[in-house]
Amino acid sequence: MLLPILALLGSQVSVNLGAAVAKNLFGVIGVEAITAFRVGFSALLLLAIFRPWRFRLTGRDVVNLLVYGTVMGMMNLLIYRAFERIPIGIAVAIEVTGPLAVALLSSRRPRNIAACALAGFGLYLLLPIHSGDAGRVDPAGVAYAFGAAACWALYIVFGKRASSLRGGQAVAWGMLVASLFIVPLGAFHVDASVLTPAIVLVGLAIAVLSSALPYSLEIVALRGLPQGLFGMLSSAAPAISALAAMLVLGERLNAMQWIAIGCIVVASAGSATLARRK
Template sequence: MLLPTLALFGSQISVNLGAAVAKNLFPVIGVEGITAFRVGFSALILLAIFRPWRSPLKRRDVFNLVIYGAVMGLMNLLIYRAFQRIPIGIAVAIEVTGPLLVALLSSRRPRDIASCALAVFGLYLLLPINSAAGRLDPVGVAYAFGAAACWALYIVFGKRASSIAGGQGVALGMLVASLFIVPLGVAYTDASSITPHVLVIGLVIAVLSSAVPYCLEMLALRGLPQGLYGMFSSAAPAVTAIAGLLILGEHLTGTQWMAIACIVLASATCAMSARSS
């Protein structure tokens, strides 16, 4: 249990570093270009490392891999779109409601209702419907909720894909994601903006944001129950908000910090309930 737990926390640290680097590059090649770099380079790296073609796939694994890869690619694109419009800590606080939903569906104890209510209260404090929330771009908020839905599906189908030996599942999943994300990035990106410097940064983003985290998360998904995975994932908004403050200078209001704390506590409580049941 210790190794999967450490793997998940290592994944969060790597993702946040990659997100900070990526956000600084948005004005240069755009969200679609950054996402294409992240997914495309990650697919190449993972295919080279794990060489998934060496082991034949079972027919029942193909469907899980296709869904897993599709939601992985869409989750990357939507969360980057959210990062472009709202602080990354707030975006991830909204996104983590995906794992919270998975944890809620895994456990139906009375205290789960209280956890859900706490998360809703946190969202109320966070979103523009609350006058004290501060100004948030509603489109950015919508993108973050879309990423949350993808994260929920990622956990479910990632758990199923993790049964495939070695890193075959994550490598093939990233390949599926690249099949529609990379063409999208090519269509939206000005070729003149692609310089050797940008290529190197894109490779760094891919390693930090996808190649390393998805390998670590596959290890975590294999060794942790879905509910427990959701509990540990609940720390992501706080970690990301701190990273946004230290690296990007994104200052949040006291109300927004309180909202993030409510969502983190709700996710952790609900996931612990799922684990104990």
Template sequence: MTSPASTGRAGAGILAPVLAIVGSLISVNVGAAYAKGLFPLVGSAGITATRVGLASILLLAFWRPWRAPLARADAVNVAIYGFMLGMMNLLIYAAFARIPIGVAIAIEVIGPLAVVVWSSRHLRDFAWVGCAAFGLWLLAPTSTDAAALDPVGVAAAAAAGFCWAMYIVFGKRVSTLKGGHVVAWGMLVAALCTVPVGIAQAGSALFAAPVLLGGLMVALLSSILPYSLEMMALSRLPRRVFGILVSAGPAVGALAGFFVLGEVLTTTQWLAIGMIVLATAGSAATAGRG
């Protein structure tokens, strides 16, 4: 029989990682909203380049991954992993520039959901695809309430979702390597992909003090802090619980867009986000069972 004291300790033990995930979600989405507010200065690609470039410098300085050189096969996988990371950031910020943050994230998370379903052998997981598909249909231009959505923004969010799926696939391939080193190398490759695009869009304005300070804030809020909190939580939470908590990302993104930027969604868009959150939470809850 479990004593009240041990039950209390168990509850306290899971509270800290749950709060870490909540903090991570708030940080990354507030960072996204703050980044969108900086787009008028240097454009979405300029802010992406600043965020990824500064995050790369910080991670390289901290981990110093060159002390453990990669094998050639691992280097190829890390390069693809980093490329997908860079493209994912470029595309989702391009989507943020055209459609509300919560809507963009809701479309983007279809990528990770597709990875779960692709590796599934259970019919129940395909029910979650139907749920997500209904949410996407509500966001499609064919839906009267969502007709104002920019189709280029929707396409950019969908492409970001594909890159997220590939990021997961290739991240899994390099997951046996030193995690901090992989992230540092991957972020360097991402910077090599995004910084030239940012410079092409913004030119020398990219190196103005307000832009660099803003980019540093975005890097801390959207990369360094959430990654650190997630690392702490991953070691103490079951993967299924982690997935369910993270599935709230689109809703948190919509709230961040509302409070930071004043983005107001329609009832249909909120319903669509709810359906996609339900689909991702459900797939996380049932993945791997049986």
């Protein structure tokens, strides 16, 4: 079981490294262009790997994939907009409330309600509503993170509907759909004069670190870990993101923000445990 655990850890490290690299480029070519690099290159890589056109799609599959790909693209764009304005650890902590809400709404047992209350308390500590901390977290960044959370919840719902497709068809087609509107949006906002070969290579690296490599490692982890354990380990993502941002970008959180992230991590882990038992 060590290899799947290491694969999952490697996936989270890769995602956070990709986020750190991307955030360093926001001021150079803009959030939209960085998102376009991530989604566009990821679509090309996933299409080349899975070759989904080999299998026929039904009309229902097409509808599900259109919604799935749209929310995937919006999720990427909104979370990058959040990263631009607030620390990565806080943005990820807010974003994971999306899948947490999906898990909790599937069951209204008392323990689920307790997990929801704990996550709500964590969010209360993070939100810019306290008199002494109102200027510490950008409200617009928080709003973008909540938007990404809503997209992640829809991503799970429609991803489940599209999961009947063979192999990696769903994620490949979904990323292609996302690229159809994210890439033109990025091209519209970017200044072509800054797109040097070095910047393009960094964009490719972001796509590999943030999407292609994590997806591959997560497949290894899912095959070797029970679903509940996978969920529990994944719930540590906000804490890992905060640590990575502190080490790579120098983003430091105060004690209240760390406590808030801890509450959300515990709530997510508890939700994963309850889902496994159910």
